Amino acid sequence: MKKIEAIIKPFKLDDVKAALTGAGIVGMTVTEVRGFGRQKGHTEMYRGGEYTVDFLPKMKIEIVVPDSLADKVVSLVVGAARTGSIGDGKVFVEPLEEALRIRTGERGDNAV
């Protein structure tokens, strides 16, 4: 199993979700997060004064899939989340040791 973690622009969430559910992915977890990368925040104006917002709002999507699906999911996420401008986000893939469905006790690929 692989855990795919994608940090994306908040307004791209619907596109990514549609792409994944359209490909048969049945579950994901979404968190509102803040952070910065090479973009380094941005400046805003309030009452004539400029200030920097260091931590920009982003969406974090976590998806767990069997190894065979991982590449497909990654390319779907990247395809749906890309705008081409700075701040599009990142995707991380890591191996996952175990998964367990709490209601039934199923384990492994059956649990995701």
Next chain:
Amino acid sequence: MKDLGSIARTMPWRIAVAVVVACLLAVGGWVFAQDKPPAPAAPAAPAAAPAPPPSKPDPAGTATGGIADVTAKTAGKPTLEEVADFAGHNRVSINLMWTLLTGFLVMFMQAGFALVETGFTRAKNVAHTMMMNFMIYAIGMTGYWIMGFALHMGGLGAISTMGGTGLLDSEFTISLFGKDFGLFGLKGFFLAGSTYDVAVFALFLFQMVFMDTAATIPTGAMAERWKFSSFVVFGFFLSMFSYPIFANWVWGGGWLSQLGKNFGLGHGHVDFAGSSVVHMVGGVTALAGAMVLGPRIGKYNKDGSANPIPGHNIPMGVLGCFILAFGWFGFNPGSTLAGSDLRISVIAVNTMLASASGAIFAMCYMWLKYGKPDPSMMVNGMLAGLVAITAPCGFVSSFWAFFIGAVSGVLVCWAAVFIETVMRVDDPVGAIAVHGVNGAWGVLSLGLFSDGSYGDGFNGVEGTVRGLFYGGASQFVAQIIGTVTCFVFIFGASWAFFKVYDVVFGMRVSPEVEMEGLDVPEMGVHGYPEIQGPATLVHAMGASMPKTPSMAMAPERSR
């Protein structure tokens, strides 16, 4: 299945709802029962009186109200004296109604202030900021009833339009240069004794909501760091001392209003609806308070440069501004104290025009100077236009009204930045720039642009009110004297009050409280419990809810 606890919780509500519904039905039934029989002839009419016209529906409204409705000994045949009596009563009725209704509109401005000030400050202080705006209504009213009104209006004398108030006849005066200088009134404490009178009560309501407007202005400039206990004491100080005394000088027959009669300076210091009496008093008090309190933590860097601290809810601020603009239709047109004074249409149009140009010019200024039309500054611009037109609204043409608003739209943006970056006074909502600076501009503009079409006999001086550009140079001098007096007296009195209070009791919350947000330390509750951080979330979702089996069993939607 419901457990006993939840039944016990919901039962009283059901009983209460049942009782309310029963009462409504009972009242409704009674009202309709009264409605069923055709209305009998007026019981007061003697038997010899001609029969009243048969009642029939009047959908067009042209036949309703006529000679039969004039109160007369012989119904339908009033004497000339009875007609005149009735006309006088009618005129005063219209005027009292107008004064009360516009007073109700001004009361609602408290809601506007609450929303503007809370929207332009941070989420961690909402309960505190909101409650200052809420409680000033109750506290200010109480202080004003105890003695504020007496000091303010106790020596006013008769107001012809209201048919009464002649019993407010006791002004404390001193003699200078052979002239009387009225300082404060001495009648109407607790509205007791001879001031238990309909005209006096109407005047009280109208003047009370004006005082409350002044009192709620400093809460914006001093928000996010002011101890609530200190604010409560301040509410009594302003409503019982500082506001009533200055207001007496301008509106209660005091010395500023007599500058014309005593020294030939125009009509004395003229302030139609309160640019100086209400707004400048509020703004200057705000300045003194914000200076004594000092800036919020994090507002200024070590090198003295300022950091913007954005407000948490722009829609709230904009809604508040609209409520204020609506309330201003009470504030300015109501200040005739007479619905029979038809100048009210000019006043109402001048008021809205100045608010429009204030917002437009603030928008343009910010757009050109900083690249974006800042929402909070456009809100401040509209309010600044309203504040500025408040004094001259009764005396200027629509062109000058638009011009006065336009100047204030630019002035407020410039002044807000000046106060923040040069004077280094931290005013989170721009109260000093909006109310203090533009209040001064408003009374001065009256002395420039009043066109002589209105105000005959104002402050006991014959002739209409004319500004500098219409041959009234001395009126402008009176306006300058009033403006300077307002600043010196109000700043001095307020600064002394705040400073003494700060030294003796302390005005400011501790740095820890300020960093955490004032809501819980000062008020005991978060304004927004569910978005105030993870610790609060756990508390809100777990600890405070009863752990009953029925709650735990809430099933997921099954598929």
